[in-house]
Amino acid sequence: MIDTQFLITCCGMLSAPHVSFPGQETFKGQLFHTARWPKEPVEFGGKRVGVIGNGATGIQVIQTIAGEVGHLKVFVRTPQYMIPMKNPKYSEEDAEAYKSRFQHLTERLPHTFTGFEYDFEHAWAGLTPERRREVIEDCWNDGSLKLWISSFAELFFDAEVNAEISGFVREKMRERLKDPKLCDALIPADYGFGTHRVPLEQNFLEAFHRPNVEIVSVKASPIERVTPTGIQTADGTIHELDVIVLATGFDAGTGALTRIDIRGRGGRSLKEDWSKDIRTTMGLQVHGYPNLFTTAVPLAPSAALCNMTTCLQQQVEWIDDCIRFVRTKNLKVVEPTKDAEDGWVAHHDEIANATLIAKTNSWYLGSNVEGKPRRVLSYCGGVGAYRQKCNEVAASGYQGFTMN
Ligand SMILES: Cc1cc2nc3c(=O)[nH]c(=O)nc-3n(C[C@H](O)[C@H](O)[C@H](O)COP(=O)(O)OP(=O)(O)OC[C@H]3O[C@@H](n4cnc5c(N)ncnc54)[C@H](O)[C@@H]3O)c2cc1C
Numbered sequence: 001m002i003d004t005q006f007l008i009t010c011c012g013m014l015s016a017p018h019v020s021f022p023g024q025e026t027f028k029g030q031l032f033h034t035a036r037w038p039k040e041p042v043e044f045g046g047k048r049v050g051v052i053g054n055g056a057t058g059i060q061v062i063q064t065i066a067g068e069v070g071h072l073k074v075f076v077r078t079p080q081y082m083i084p085m086k087n088p089k090y091s092e093e094d095a096e097a098y099k100s101r102f103q104h105l106t107e108r109l110p111h112t113f114t115g116f117e118y119d120f121e122h123a124w125a126g127l128t129p130e131r132r133r134e135v136i137e138d139c140w141n142d143g144s145l146k147l148w149i150s151s152f153a154e155l156f157f158d159a160e161v162n163a164e165i166s167g168f169v170r171e172k173m174r175e176r177l178k179d180p181k182l183c184d185a186l187i188p189a190d191y192g193f194g195t196h197r198v199p200l201e202q203n204f205l206e207a208f209h210r211p212n213v214e215i216v217s218v219k220a221s222p223i224e225r226v227t228p229t230g231i232q233t234a235d236g237t238i239h240e241l242d243v244i245v246l247a248t249g250f251d252a253g254t255g256a257l258t259r260i261d262i263r264g265r266g267g268r269s270l271k272e273d274w275s276k277d278i279r280t281t282m283g284l285q286v287h288g289y290p291n292l293f294t295t296a297v298p299l300a301p302s303a304a305l306c307n308m309t310t311c312l313q314q315q316v317e318w319i320d321d322c323i324r325f326v327r328t329k330n331l332k333v334v335e336p337t338k339d340a341e342d343g344w345v346a347h348h349d350e351i352a353n354a355t356l357i358a359k360t361n362s363w364y365l366g367s368n369v370e371g372k373p374r375r376v377l378s379y380c381g382g383v384g385a386y387r388q389k390c391n392e393v394a395a396s397g398y399q400g401f402t403m404n
Contacts, residue, residue: 005332006291006323008316009257013296013303016255018369019246021052023225023232031226031244034061046070047242050231052223054080054186056199058247066207073239074208075216075223075231078196078362079188081169085200086143111384115301115310118150124161125154136168148198155194156355156380162192169193176205185215195355196362197304252363253298253377254278264289278366278375281336281344281400282390284318290335293319298377299348301386304364305378314383318390322398331403340400352376 017033024031032038034057044065051062052075059082066072090098105117112119122135132152139147147165154161166188173187186205207213221235230241251258254274262270265288273279273288280286283300285293295315296302302311326334336344352358358365358376366372379386393399 006293008293008295008319009297010295010312010316011256011260013253013256013308014250016251016259017246018249018251018255020370021223021226021231021246023227026228027226027230027244028228029242029244031246033246033248034058035250042243044069044243048240049073049243049245050075050239050241051245051247052231053077053247053249055247055249056197057249058245059199059201059204061245061247062213063202063204063207066210066213070212072207072213073216073231073241074213075218076185077218077222079186080196080199081166081188081193082173082199082201082204083140083145083147083169084143085202087202109307109310110314110387113153113382113384114149114305115307115383116145116149118144118146120150120153122152123154124152124158132164133168136165140168140172143200145198145200148194155192156357159192159356162194162356166193173205177208179209182208182215185217191360192356195357195360196364249363249368251369251372252366253296253303254366254372255369257294257297262289262292264292274373275371276373278373278377279341279345281341282386282393283379284315284322284390285334285336285401287336287338287341290333293322295319298375299344299379301379301383303378305380306383311383314387314390318394321394322401325394325398326403329403334398334401334403336401343400347381348379349375351379351381355380 015035017035019033030042045068047069048071049065049069050073051058054062054074054076062072062074108117109115124132127135136147136151139151151165152161155165170187174183177183177186186208208215216233216239218233221233224232224234226244227238229238231239231244233239258271258274264270268288270286270289278298280294280297280299283294283297283302295312300315302308302315322334355376357380361367364378365374365376367374
């Protein structure tokens, strides 16, 4: 037992793998989650490999191993919008030029919408259709997340703007895929661009043109179980495999902490509380859990919608200042009031529910984990606005927090 006055959790927003297929333990080949990649090199050469999932990690695995494996089956449930990543090789001069902008970057990043250098600079309504298209093309050609988080903010709120940008991305994906069957399997049709996490890729779509790569669409015929020799889908087919890679994602935002038996006042359990309603005060503390500080948990941008390094730095600085404040006042305990937490949850929900994200199903809302209470996990008001609110609380002497 280790006694501590304060507990600061830095357990990660995407660190608790989400894996749940019956029969996994019976598989005779090699099976692992992308977040638990074996330490020794995995031998894919000539093997029959199945990858379950085509999100951020699935994409990286598929595009990397497609040319190496004997046969690859990709089990796709939800097609993803994606942006081709440029990933240029930087020279020493490039690196120096970048470093020379350090001061500018440290001043700018904390105040943009997502904590990246770029920010939303255009208003959809003010531009002609031709100019909008130019902006979209420019952002696309940047080979980064720019199209998502610095083209038009309206894509998060306005269904018509979102439909137009989604149409653009579908068109780009169709140009590369050519085969109508691949287009049906890999291009999203029932949700809008940017309402799920947008992965970056390199030659991911082209991997499906290889004769050794096959798609198994598991929307209509879901995976039922893992058998000793492969994966069984609901239609009764057993897909025989030597290696299974689970690119099935994470119990995001809450999973790392609910796997620890965290207890608060009167023995209340965080796991039980969050199994009913996922609540925090600014993602920094939870009412009922005095002296517990959190990073990268729900109801802050650091739960998914930001450049994490920018957001986490801001959170640890706020926590550091708060603890110093408690100590300089010769106090021992800090905890948000129920009213303050109610206020933050209401503010968070008001913004989140105005977005198109709230109308979708993805790990952004916890809908990948059965029984997880539904709420947009990430604060959608922007990194700059969030930071300002946190600073205001600190400047007010931590209004909304009881200290004794
Ligand atoms: C596929 C993927 C793509 C991502 N893409 C981006 C991106 O593009 N941009 C971005 O900003 N972020 C991205 N992230 C988010 C990424 O998680 C963060 O950028 C960064 O890793 C967060 O740092 P962290 O220290 O909060 O958490 P982590 O790096 O996840 O570290 C958490 C640590 O806590 C440990 N831990 C957890 N529970 C326990 C426990 N019970 N006991 C002991 N140790 C524990 C874990 O083992 C881990 O070492 C991505 C994450 C994933 C998985």
